[in-house]
Amino acid sequence: MGGDIGPPVVVPAALQVLALQKTLHLVLVGNQEILKKELMLHQNIDESRLSIHHASQRVEMSDSPALALRMKKDSSMRVAINLIKEGKAAACISAGNTGALMATARFVLKTIPGIDRPAIISTFPTKSNKNMRMLDLGANVDSTAENLFQFAVMGSVLATAVDNIKNPKIYLLNIGAEDIKGNEQVKETAQLLSQSKMLNYSGFIEGDELYEGLADVVVCDGFVGNVALKTSEGVAKFIGKLIKDAYQRNFMSRMIGLLSIPILKRVMKRVDPNGYNGASFIGLQGIVIKSHGSANIQAFANAIIEGARQVEKNIPQRISSEVEQLLKLSKLEENKTSNHS
Amino acid sequence: MGGDIGPPVVVPAALQVLALQKTLHLVLVGNQEILKKELMLHQNIDESRLSIHHASQRVEMSDSPALALRMKKDSSMRVAINLIKEGKAAACISAGNTGALMATARFVLKTIPGIDRPAIISTFPTKSNKNMRMLDLGANVDSTAENLFQFAVMGSVLATAVDNIKNPKIYLLNIGAEDIKGNEQVKETAQLLSQSKMLNYSGFIEGDELYEGLADVVVCDGFVGNVALKTSEGVAKFIGKLIKDAYQRNFMSRMIGLLSIPILKRVMKRVDPNGYNGASFIGLQGIVIKSHGSANIQAFANAIIEGARQVEKNIPQRISSEVEQLLKLSKLEENKTSNHS
Numbered sequence: 257m258g259g260d261i262g263p264p265v266v267v268p269a270a271l272q273v274l275a276l277q278k279t280l281h282l283v284l285v286g287n288q289e290i291l292k293k294e295l296m297l298h299q300n301i302d303e304s305r306l307s308i309h310h311a312s313q314r315v316e317m318s319d320s321p322a323l324a325l326r327m328k329k330d331s332s333m334r335v336a337i338n339l340i341k342e343g344k345a346a347a348c349i350s351a352g353n354t355g356a357l358m359a360t361a362r363f364v365l366k367t368i369p370g371i372d373r374p375a376i377i378s379t380f381p382t383k384s385n386k387n388m389r390m391l392d393l394g395a396n397v398d399s400t401a402e403n404l405f406q407f408a409v410m411g412s413v414l415a416t417a418v419d420n421i422k423n424p425k426i427y428l429l430n431i432g433a434e435d436i437k438g439n440e441q442v443k444e445t446a447q448l449l450s451q452s453k454m455l456n457y458s459g460f461i462e463g464d465e466l467y468e469g470l471a472d473v474v475v476c477d478g479f480v481g482n483v484a485l486k487t488s489e490g491v492a493k494f495i496g497k498l499i500k501d502a503y504q505r506n507f508m509s510r511m512i513g514l515l516s517i518p519i520l521k522r523v524m525k526r527v528d529p530n531g532y533n534g535a536s537f538i539g540l541q542g543i544v545i546k547s548h549g550s551a552n553i554q555a556f557a558n559a560i561i562e563g564a565r566q567v568e569k570n571i572p573q574r575i576s577s578e579v580e581q582l583l584k585l586s587k588l589e590e591n592k593t594s595n596h597s
Numbered sequence: 598m599g600g601d602i603g604p605p606v607v608v609p610a611a612l613q614v615l616a617l618q619k620t621l622h623l624v625l626v627g628n629q630e631i632l633k634k635e636l637m638l639h640q641n642i643d644e645s646r647l648s649i650h651h652a653s654q655r656v657e658m659s660d661s662p663a664l665a666l667r668m669k670k671d672s673s674m675r676v677a678i679n680l681i682k683e684g685k686a687a688a689c690i691s692a693g694n695t696g697a698l699m700a701t702a703r704f705v706l707k708t709i710p711g712i713d714r715p716a717i718i719s720t721f722p723t724k725s726n727k728n729m730r731m732l733d734l735g736a737n738v739d740s741t742a743e744n745l746f747q748f749a750v751m752g753s754v755l756a757t758a759v760d761n762i763k764n765p766k767i768y769l770l771n772i773g774a775e776d777i778k779g780n781e782q783v784k785e786t787a788q789l790l791s792q793s794k795m796l797n798y799s800g801f802i803e804g805d806e807l808y809e810g811l812a813d814v815v816v817c818d819g820f821v822g823n824v825a826l827k828t829s830e831g832v833a834k835f836i837g838k839l840i841k842d843a844y845q846r847n848f849m850s851r852m853i854g855l856l857s858i859p860i861l862k863r864v865m866k867r868v869d870p871n872g873y874n875g876a877s878f879i880g881l882q883g884i885v886i887k888s889h890g891s892a893n894i895q896a897f898a899n900a901i902i903e904g905a906r907q908v909e910k911n912i913p914q915r916i917s918s919e920v921e922q923l924l925k926l927s928k929l930e931e932n933k934t935s936n937h938s
Contacts, residue, residue, distance in 0.1 A: 383838055394772050397780035431735050431823040439738035439820050463827030467835035476824075479780050482772040483821050484828045486804030491832040491868075494808035497724055498864045509860050515853045519846070523839045527832075 257286040257314040257332040258352020259549045259556075266351065267294040269556035273564070274305055280564055283345055285309045286332040311335040315352055317549065321359035333357055337364045340542040347543035347563040349534075351551055357544065358395055358537060365542040368572060370579035373399075374539035375407050375478065376546065377414060378485070379532045384469025389415055390429075391475060393535060394482035401444035404428070404475055405452075406579075408445075410538045411473035412455055413578050417569040418562075424472035427461035429480060441477065454582060492527050534562035541572055598627040598655040598673040599693020600890045600897075607692065608635040610897035614905070615646055621905055624686055626650045627673040652676040656693055658890065662700035674698055678705045681883040688884035688904040690875075692892055698885065699736055699878060706883040709913060711920035714740070715880035716748050716819065717887065718755060719826070720873045725810025730756055731770075732816060734876060735823035742785035745769070745816055746793075747920075749786075751879045752814035753796055754919050758910040759903075765813035768802035770821060782818065795923060833868050875903035882913055 259265060263286065270282045284291050288310040295301065295308075313331040315324045328334060333352050339345035341364050350357050358374065367374055377391035391407050392399065399407075408426050415424035428446055430438040438446075438460070449457035461471055463484060476484070499520065503513030533555035537544040543566045547559035600606060604627065611623045625632050629651040636642065636649075654672040656665045669675060674693050680686035682705050691698050699715065708715055718732035732748050733740065740748075749767050756765035769787055771779040779787075779801070790798035802812055804825060817825070840861065844854030874896035878885040884907045888900035 381835075383835060397772070429824065431738070431820055431827070442820075463824045463829075464831040464834070466828060467831045479772055479783075480821055480824050483770065483804045483817075484824050486772070487807060487825045487828050488804075488832045490805040490808045491829045492836065493805070494722075494724060495833065495836050495864065495868060498867050499861070502860045502864045505860070512853065512856045512860060516857055519843045519850050519853060520840070523836065523843050526839055527836060 257290075257311075258317075258350050258357075259547065259551060260351075262351075263290055263294040265551060265553055265556050267291065268298065269553045269560060270306070271298055271301060272553065272557045273560045274302060277561075277564060281305045281307075282560070283307050283309050283336075283339065285311050285336040285339070287311070287314070309335060309339065315356045317353050319353055319356055321353075321355040324353065324356035325359055325363060334360050334364070337361050337542070337544065340544075341365060346567040347545065349545045349547060349556075349559050349563045351547040351549055351556060351559075354394070354546055357546060361537055361540055361542070361544045365540045365544075367539050368541055368576045368579060370583055371406050371410070371539040371575070373403055373406075374537050375410065376481075376535050377411060377538050378535040380466065380488075381526055381532065382467050382469035386421075386469060386472070387419070387532070388466070388469070388471050389419070389473050390466075390481055390484070391473075391538065392478035392481050393485050394478045395537070396478040398479075399441065399477040401441055401448055404441065404445040404477065405448045406539070408449055408455055408457070408473065408475045409578055409582065410575050411475060413575045414536070414538065414566075414571060415472045417571060417574055418565050419472070421472050423456040425456055425458040425470070426473045426475060427458050427471040429466075429474055429476035429484070430460035430462065432460070432462065445475070452582075454578070454585070492524075496524065532558070534559035536562065536566065538571070539575065543567060543571060598631075598652075599658075599691050599698075600888065600892060601692075602891075603692075604631055604635040606892060606894055606897050608632065609639065610894045610901060611647070612639055612642060613894065613898045614901045615643060618902075618905060622646045622648075623901070624648050624650050624677075624680065626652050626677040626680070628652070628655070650676060650680065656697045658694050660694055660697055662694075662696040665694065665697035666700055666704060675701050675705070678702055678883070678885065681885075682706060687908040688886065690886040690888060690897075690900050690904045692888040692890055692897060692900075695735070695887055698887060702878055702881055702883070702885045706881045706885070708880050709882055709917045709920060711924055712747050712751070712880040712916070714744055714747075715878050716751065717822075717876050718748075718752060718879050719876035721807065721829075722867055722873060723808050723810035727762075727810060727813070728760070728873070729807070729810070729812050730760070730814050731807075731822055731825070732814075732879065733819035733822050734826050735819045736878070737819040739820075740782065740818040742782055742789055745782065745786040745818065746789045747880070749790055749796055749798070749814065749816045750919055750923065751916050752816060754916045755877070755879065755907075755912060756813045758912060758915055759906050760813070762813050764797040766797055766799045766811070767814045767816060768799050768812040770804070770807075770815055770817035770825070771801035772803065773801070786816070793923075795919070795926065833865075837865065873899070875900035877903065877907065879912070880916065882917075884908060884912060 291308050311332040313328045315331045315333050336348040375392035376395045380388045415421045503509050535546045545559050545563040632649050652673040654669045656672045656674050677689040716733035717736045721729045756762045844850050876887045886900050886904040
């Protein structure tokens with residue numbers, strides 16, 4: 257029910273993915289009247305793999321996370337996440353209120369043991385052919401070094417399992433390449449990451465290098481990551497507007513503009529967030545994918561596909577066992593140290 | 598002597614500005630042999646308004662601020678800043694090592710009374726015709742709410758005096774528009790700014806709105822500001838590369854690309870940092886302009902012009918009197934409160 261458009265985007269996206277992935281089952285959670293009406297607009301629906309689960313409420317974009325938690329216990333969002341908890345669904349995909357979705361997911365599903373806070377991770381295009389994943393993008397605004405270290409572990413698992421990258425290169429977002437640069441949080445995290453034998457920590461990365469394709473995973477505090485993400489959107493929109501204006505300047509430039517449209521469309525497609533939709537909440541005992549609120553059908557379909565991939569790859573379990581192994585390793589280290597002393 | 602290229606950029610830029618601004622005097626500070634040789638490449642120099650001040654050392658880009666301060670007391674950077682302290686120069690413009698320049702400027706010139714930390718402020722293009730100034734861009738990585746409030750005061754003074762904006766609109770960079778969003782630092786600052794009667798505080802701004810032209814001044818912590826600045830550079834470079842590649846795709850697109858070059862050049866000029874060169878160190882008892890290390894002649898000339906403008910407008914003095922007035926106001930408030938109680 258969430259997002260700027262709701263069922264008219266979510267339902268066709270679901271049908272599109274169902275047609276592609278023949279073993280997938282989808283449950284539409286929300287107001288059954290509305291959902292049924294929306295479904296009636298479509299044909300050739302494989303009803304054996306699609307069901308409706310009624311939910312009487314809906315979290316509004318303006319609702320606070322606290323209000324959503326307390327007052328909307330039968331919201332589509334809450335019911336969908338409950339289905340994961342009850343083992344009736346493997347993942348939840350929502351385009352709704354991010355804060356409420358995170359609070360609900362955290363409350364119902366809990367974090368993976370050893371992970372203190374869930375994070376928001378998303379995929380970014382780069383100059384090279386491979387994409388990059390960055391976290392946290394806004395769930396945690398005052399992260400400690402331990403939080404950031406855990407983000408690195410989770411990002412590494414996702415890049416390995418979902419993106420099929422061996423030993424993914426992990427970078428820490430900073431404001432300079434030298435060791436002395438950065439705030440205390442970043443310096444401490446760098447130390448933790450350098451000491452880890454399980455992670456392929458590759459050093460600091462600056463904002464101007466994010467799109468160069470150096471990193472497989474970039475780790476940062478949620479405040480900083482959210483600013484980087486949204487600033488990127490802002491710059492892309494700004495340049496798009498400047499290009500449009502420049503081609504509007506006179507008759508000749510308008511003609512050249514017409515010829516350029518298909519070429520520039522290809523460019524804008526590469527930087528269009530709809531092509532990379534599906535920020536994931538990571539660190540929870542369950543899979544929750546957060547679609548952009550303004551996602552179109554294709555974008556929401558991408559979010560569903562990301563969710564299905566994470567189910568297939570057992571992401572929460574993998575993070576859990578990775579964290580367990582890390583804890584064992586650090587205990588071994590501790591024992592070694594205490595034996596030596 | 599600083600920057601990627603040094604005198605071959607700085608000297609012609611100085612001569613260019615001298616030719617434009619007939620009352621300006623410039624002092625070239627650095628190795629006099631090198632500077633004289635560089636000057637010999639040029640003609641029609643008005644020697645009555647240009648002099649050389651020898652400095653035997655040079656701060657390298659890799660030098661730490663501490664090393665520059667302790668071991669390079671006769672560096673071009675240090676000597677130029679000393680000239681301000683001694684009243685022999687009104688501003689220093691440098692393309693050198695940012696950290697060393699800031700440490701030296703702070704050590705020699707000191708901050709304005711009432712300002713705890715100097716900041717780096719720069720100008721950004723926007724969709725509207727007016728530019729926006731943002732601070733801090735990297736001088737302070739763990740700013741308090743008081744620091745951020747002082748940045749707002751300084752940004753407001755600069756926008757009023759140099760950009761001729763009446764009651765400049767001040768925004769606080771945040772990751773959401775609602776009051777509950779953001780970290781403690783931002784929430785506290787918002788409260789301080791809302792209470793101020795002297796500042797035109799206009800609320801939160803998100804990364805994707807930075808280039809919309811809403812704000813005259815955007816305030817943020819230096820870590821966040823630096824990430825936003827450099828990420829913007831990275832996105833612009835990325836889109837530039839995508840466009841180039843897209844036009845290279847086949848014969849037809851190459852032809853359209855040739856026609857588009859002048860149009861797209863105009864666009865890239867609008868987002869080119871060289872057009873907006875001259876980040877200022879603000880909050881010091883003296884004017885220090887930091888040019889981009891990779892600035893070309895035009896860009897360095899812009900940095901000199903920004904310095905001259907700040908001299909003309911008496912920026913440090915204006916900030917000082919603004920801060921004094923603020924302190925008086927807050928004392929009045931305190932007195933009122935204590936009289937009431």
